[in-house]
Amino acid sequence: MGGLIVLASVLIPSLLWGNVLNMYIVMAMLVMAMLGAVGFLDDYLKVIKKLPKGLIGRYKIVGQVLTGLVVGGSLYFFPEWYSSSLADVRTLTTVPFQKLVNFDFGILYIPVVIFIITATSNAVNLTDGLDGLCIGTVGISALTLAVIAYFSGNAFFADYLNIMHLRGTDELAIFCAAIVGAAMGFLWYNAHPAQVFMGDTGSLALGGAIGVLCVLIKKEFLIPIVGGIFFAETLSVIVQVLYFKYTRQRYGEGKRIFRMAPIHHHFEKIGWHESKIVVRFYIIGIMLAIVTMASFKVR
Numbered sequence: 001m002g003g004l005i006v007l008a009s010v011l012i013p014s015l016l017w018g019n020v021l022n023m024y025i026v027m028a029m030l031v032m033a034m035l036g037a038v039g040f041l042d043d044y045l046k047v048i049k050k051l052p053k054g055l056i057g058r059y060k061i062v063g064q065v066l067t068g069l070v071v072g073g074s075l076y077f078f079p080e081w082y083s084s085s086l087a088d089v090r091t092l093t094t095v096p097f098q099k100l101v102n103f104d105f106g107i108l109y110i111p112v113v114i115f116i117i118t119a120t121s122n123a124v125n126l127t128d129g130l131d132g133l134c135i136g137t138v139g140i141s142a143l144t145l146a147v148i149a150y151f152s153g154n155a156f157f158a159d160y161l162n163i164m165h166l167r168g169t170d171e172l173a174i175f176c177a178a179i180v181g182a183a184m185g186f187l188w189y190n191a192h193p194a195q196v197f198m199g200d201t202g203s204l205a206l207g208g209a210i211g212v213l214c215v216l217i218k219k220e221f222l223i224p225i226v227g228g229i230f231f232a233e234t235l236s237v238i239v240q241v242l243y244f245k246y247t248r249q250r251y252g253e254g255k256r257i258f259r260m261a262p263i264h265h266h267f268e269k270i271g272w273h274e275s276k277i278v279v280r281f282y283i284i285g286i287m288l289a290i291v292t293m294a295s296f297k298v299r
Contacts, residue, residue, distance in 0.1 A: 001043045002186070003202020006135070007036045009182035010209070014175050022171045023082040024216050027074065028209060029175070031067055035121050035208035038063035039200035047199075054200070064118040064208070071212055072113030082216075083167045092164070093220045099299040100162055103221070116220060117211045123230035124207030125200060126237060126262045131192035133264060133278045137229045137285045138206045139183030144226050144289040145213045146176030151296075152217045161296045169217050179209060192275050222295065228288040229281055236263035 011029055018025040042055035079086040091109040092102040105112050128134035151157040153170025189196040198206075207230070214223050224231045240261035248254035259269035267277045 001040070001047060001199050001201050002190070002196040003036065003039060003043070003198040003200070003205060005196070006182050006186055006198055006202040007032065007205055009185060010175070010178045013178040013181065017178075018174045019171050022168050023074075024168050024172050025175055027071060027082075027216065028172060028212055031071060031117065031208045031212040032205045034067045034070070035064065035117075036201055036205035038067075039125075039202065039204035042204075043199040043201050060204075061118065064121055064204075065114055067208060068114030068117035069110065071117060071215060072110035075113070075215070076109050083169075085165060085167045089164055089166075089218065093218045094163055096221050096225065096295045097299050102164075112220070113215055116215055116223065117208055119234070120211030120214075120223065120227065120230065121204045121207035123227065123234040124210065125203040126233045127230050127264070128198060128203040129262060130264050130268075130274050130278055131194035132187055132190050133281060134203055134206070135183050135186050135190055135198065136278065136282050138210065139180050139187070140282065140285040140289055141210055141226050141230075142176045142179035142183065142213075144292050145210070145217070145219075146173045146180065147293065148219060148222075149173050149176060149213065149217050162299075163296065164218050166217065172213060172216065175209075176213065179206070192278070222292055225288055225295070226292045229285050233262040233264065236266070237261045 010032060014025060014029055020026065038055070038060055042060060045051045046054040074081065075086070075090055079090045089102070091105045093105065095101045095103050124134060124138060127137060149172035150170045151161060152163060152166050153168055153172070155165050155167075158165035186196070186198065186202075190198070210227055210230075211223070214220050214226070219226075236258055240256060240258055243257050244254040258266040260266055264277055264281065268274065
């Protein structure tokens with residue numbers, strides 16, 4: 001339940017230094033608080049009530065879907081709450097490596113937002129399996145999104161980079177900076193051997209924060225790149241489960257592609273030290289952050 005420390009370290013600075021009248025800031029904080037509450041309930045049932053499975057999976061999904069519905073519905077039906085510049089582009093998103101090309105989700109916008117919030121929160125939760133892995137990779141992603149949020153909200157940089165100018169999103173840089181600061185502080189005690197563990201309280205909240213940031217700054221298609229580590233972790237689980245079920249049905253015995261999923265456990269099973277896995281995942285995360293930023297110029 002160390003995620004409570006992370007939540008406090010993000011929400012309190014955002015309240016102190018962010019513009020609380022800015023709806024982008026309000027929505028980002030609301031998502032983090034809602035998913036933090038879902039994760040807290042799960043951790044509370046596991047740690048205090050000693051229920052092995054914690055919160056039942058479907059109830060956890062309900063909380064994530066409800067959070068996504070709040071975000072998607074607000075952006076779709078009340079764009080004027082956020083910015084006058086959002087009304088004309090509320091269902092649009094930018095396409096990576098393409099110049100002046102936007103994709104329109106149309107009537108599917110709200111379901112897409114729900115899927116993104118649910119998927120990213122679960123993906124970061126899956127990544128939280130080794131000391132320092134989750135919080136470090138989240139910090140790298142948040143730092144990248146801080147730069148993008150500032151560029152999107154600044155008329156000069158948005159025009160120079162040929163991206164949507166979303167007035168007010170530059171304030172999200174403060175929220176992202178708070179995540180980076182919280183990540184560094186938490187990593188001090190979460191690095192191997194960890195003294196504090198975030199649990200679902202932190203991982204679900206941080207995952208939702210990454211997802212909602214990409215939604216708010218219209219960079220949904222960048223999630224597999226800027227959140228490439230989380231994407232790979234989730235994909236490894238999906239592939240493992242599907243292949244196991246397929247081989248069990250086809251040959252009568254389930255087989256595995258990875259020795260264990262998520263994929264960071266596979267590397268543990270083949271003999272890599274925990275610290276080596278974490279550092280190498282950090283390196284990959286930094287490389288993906290560079291690719292993300294390069295996508296604005298290589299078009």
